[in-house]
Amino acid sequence: MKKKLVSVLLAATLAAGMLAGCAKEKEDTAGTDKKEEKLTKVTLNEVAHSIFYAPMYVAVEEDYFKDEGIDLELVTGFGENILGRDFLCKVRKSTSAPQTEQF
16 A cells, blocks of 8 residues: 555656656747857867767757857867877887886
8 A cells, every 4th residue: 555655756756857847938028138148168078080070060059058058169189189199109108117108
């Protein structure tokens, strides 16, 4: 009996939560009084241009990010850590034991 009551209460809570999420947004009654939103500047570093990022490219072109208040800048990093590689080469060269360079 207790198990059934808990199940019913859980189901009712989930149903109420789903229905609350489907409520309409409040509409602006004036219609023309839209104030300019301040966009949040975000820089996104993608590893490489790839077909896997296609949904993101579409969202950028269709201004989905600006609709959500985000000023997005895409930067391509090409997946290499040149600074780290150069640092490791200098560390290996500075050691007393002879090292073979692997880069």
